[in-house]
Amino acid sequence: MARRMLVAGNWKMHGLGADLGEVTMISMAAEKNRRVDTALCMPATLLHRAAAAAPGFDIGGQDVHPEKGGAHTGEISVDMIKDAGGALTIVGHSERREACGQSDGDIAARAAAALSGGLHVILCVGESLDVREAGNAVERVTSQLKASLPADPDPNRLAIAYEPIWAIGTGKVAGPEEIGEMHSALRGALSESLGAECADKVRILYGGSVNGDNAETIFAVDNVDGALVGGASLSAAKFVPIIEAASARSV
Numbered sequence: 001m002a003r004r005m006l007v008a009g010n011w012k013m014h015g016l017g018a019d020l021g022e023v024t025m026i027s028m029a030a031e032k033n034r035r036v037d038t039a040l041c042m043p044a045t046l047l048h049r050a051a052a053a054a055p056g057f058d059i060g061g062q063d064v065h066p067e068k069g070g071a072h073t074g075e076i077s078v079d080m081i082k083d084a085g086g087a088l089t090i091v092g093h094s095e096r097r098e099a100c101g102q103s104d105g106d107i108a109a110r111a112a113a114a115l116s117g118g119l120h121v122i123l124c125v126g127e128s129l130d131v132r133e134a135g136n137a138v139e140r141v142t143s144q145l146k147a148s149l150p151a152d153p154d155p156n157r158l159a160i161a162y163e164p165i166w167a168i169g170t171g172k173v174a175g176p177e178e179i180g181e182m183h184s185a186l187r188g189a190l191s192e193s194l195g196a197e198c199a200d201k202v203r204i205l206y207g208g209s210v211n212g213d214n215a216e217t218i219f220a221v222d223n224v225d226g227a228l229v230g231g232a233s234l235s236a237a238k239f240v241p242i243i244e245a246a247s248a249r250s251v
C-alpha cells in the first residue's frame with residue numbers, strides 16, 4: 001500500500017530561542033510540501049515556542065516517561081508534551097538507550113504510554129558496528145523491534161526508525177542494499193507481531209547521516225517511508241531539501 005512519507009527532524013541537545021527562525025522557515029517549506037508529513041522533535045525547553053512558531057507541521061519530544069507524573073527527575077510525561085503543543089515523541093533512540101540504560105521493555109512501556117495518551121510515536125531500533133560486522137544486524141534489529149513494540153499499537157500513529165548506530169552523526173550512510181534488506185526484514189517482523197494488514201500501515205523511516213544529497217537515493221529504496229534526521233534538521237537550508245526529496249517521491 002502507499003504510505004505517506006514522514007520526514008522528522010531530531011534536534012537532540014541543540015537549539016536556543018534564537019534558533020526558532022529556522023523552525024519558522026522549515027514550517028513554511030512544510031506547508032508548501034503537504035504531500036508529506038513533517039515533524040521536528042525539539043529539546044523540552046523549546047517545545048512550546050516551536051509549536052507556536054510552526055503551524056505547518058508537528059512538534060514533538062525526544063523521549064517520554066511511561067508514568068503520568070511523579071519523582072522522575074529529568075523526565076517528561078505524555079501530558080507535558082501535549083500541554084506544550086507537541087503531537088509526537090521519539091522513543092528508543094540509541095542515545096537514550098545507552099545514556100539511560102533503557103531496555104527494550106522500557107521502550108515498549110514508553111511507546112504504549114505515548115500512544116494511549118494520543119501522541120504519535122517514532123520508535124527507534126538499530127545495530128552497533130560490531131553487530132553489523134559480525135553479520136548479525138538483521139537478526140539483532142528485528143529482535144530488538146519485536147521486544148520494543150507496544151501491544152496492539154495504532155499503526156497510523158506508530159513509525160519505526162531504523163538507525164544503524166554507526167551511521168548516526170558520522171557521515172557514513174548505510175547503502176541502499178543494506179537499507180532495503182533491513183527495512184524488508186522489519187516489515188516482516190511487524191507482520192509477524194501485528195499481522196500483515198496492521199504492519200502494512202506502519203511507516204519505516206531510515207536515520208543516520210541523511211542529507212539533501214543522499215535523500216533521493218534513500219527514499220527510492222523499497223519500504224523506506226521517510227527519514228529521521230539529526231544534524232541536517234537544524235537548519236532550513238539543510239532540512240528543506242530532504243523534505244522536497246520526499247515530496248518528489250510522493251507525486
Ligand SMILES: O=C[C@H](O)COP(=O)(O)O
Nearest residue numbers: 010168169208209230231
Ligand atoms: O535522530 C536522528 C539520528 O540519530 C540521525 O542523526 P544524524 O542525521 O545526525 O546522523
